[in-house]
Amino acid sequence: MKELDVVLRRVVVQPFYSQNAGFFLVSFFLMFGVQQPASFLVSPMFLSGVAASPVFTGLVLGVFFLYYLKCLHFLFKVLELPQNEFLYLSPLLPARQLRLSLAKAYMLVFFPAVVYTVWLAIVGVASGNSLALLLVLGYLVGLCLVTVLLVQRKLRSYRVLQRGKMWKWTPALPWPPFLWPLRYFLHQEPIMLLLTKLLAVAVLLGFLQLYPYPGYDLRPTQVGFLIAVSLQAMIVQGIQRFEEVDLGVPRMLPMGMGQRVFQKAALLAVLLLPEMFFLFRFAGHWETVWPLVQLASFGIGYLLLLLALLYRPRFTPEGYLQQVFFLFIGLLLLFLLAPPLWLVAIVFLLISFLLYRRWYYRYEQVLLRKEREEES
């Protein structure tokens, strides 16, 4: 069913990859970046060791099961969005074709896990451990079948989220408007916010524990902080989406560009408070206070730049992902050269401000949608 495939690809698969840019960036880094080549998480040496033990194979599959839950949660959430209400029609399609389309969409979302586990199975067979192949095949087929059945059932009893019912009795706390995007996450996307923050803090703590100051210099801490901040790319996209689509009104208000950028910087500073807390808690010495303040300022500037890039004319999610990726790699290399962080922080804040000022009033949500329609 080509028509449904196209719709599901646009509604589910593309948003999944664009919204999880930061997550994939860190996963890529963990797979290829932090260890010796022999112990890369994708190296045959590592994987043959995993395949040799059913327990380790099960452990790896268990980790991917967490990823599967993330995919499933996303899939269900997307299906419930009011704009995807039209999908209630899909159960009218022939059941076999519907299942096939759903399976394809699921496989595309779960693709990184499929590639990794299939590679694990191949290495297992090559090293004489065929059990790994059986485990992986059973795992992938089982998850695919379960997902298709769950989604099919969901579509059959389709219910769009009841907008606002749950907020009827929510007490109105005095939230300053610049923090409304954070409030949006707490109300609408608490799991995503929590998981992202937990992962970011865990990565940062990992670096702080593995390479503690003063045993090591501050560079590993800086790299850990860079990864933790990069993980927030998904939240930054959510902030922009909230401001431009859900809230919509800030653009109409008479506010100067300085005020707009300052409010965003303040929001991002609040967002990074947990990371900053652990940074100062575990690497804070009297001689590191100033470098850490610079690092925290850099983090705000970096996120501000990621936000500004979302306003780029002719923005595409794919292009944005590439920009974030190359920016991250560039910064990683830069940090290894131990540059003056105050300068990096100032440059990032300045570039972010200039880009934001240049693009903000030229940004057009409608244009993007129309352009994509034309391209397709």
Place this chain on the structure above:
Amino acid sequence: MLTFQGFSKSYAQAPVLEIPELTVPAGIHWIKGRNGSGKTTLFKVLAGLLPYKGDIFLDGRVALAQQPVLHRQSISFGEAEPLYPAFITGQELVNLFAKARQAPEGQAHHLAEALGATAFLPKATGAYSSGMLKKLSLVLAFLGEPSLILLDEPLITLDTATVQAMYGLIQERHRQGTSFLLTSHQDIEMPDLPLTATWLVQHQTLSLVTSR
């Protein structure tokens, strides 16, 4: 009041509106046009929500593209089908707009009373009906002291009493020097307002139909 010079708006190279030279005088104007003719696009451009090519001046002194803050101070916009985040209360939005637009003391309360919005403003907007959302958008549009208020389909989803209250507000503000651009499909209601002119958005441009 509004002066267009070499104005054009297109979506992905497809032209939607082109107004080479036009002056819209102060007053209350009714903008007519079929669905998809570009009325809402024109309003969104004037409200500062969409970029455009060319120049638009307000009262001969505010160049909308070059003075974004003054632009937003001088023009406010009430959307046809407003929608706000479900967890935000109407009162919070009113407070934000009142502060940003430097609304006079007590104005928000007066508007909410006049449009019958006082009772539900403390509730989260997710609990609002479409009529309540419309009332809230009208309160927000009237806040401050803009020179021009744009009301896109102001009559839809409103009950008769609120429509009359809104006409009263328009007349009151018009007497104080505020101009209005309104779009509406319900032309039978318009005799209640002292219209300055009627305009038609057609063939990708804006042209005068009748003027007083």
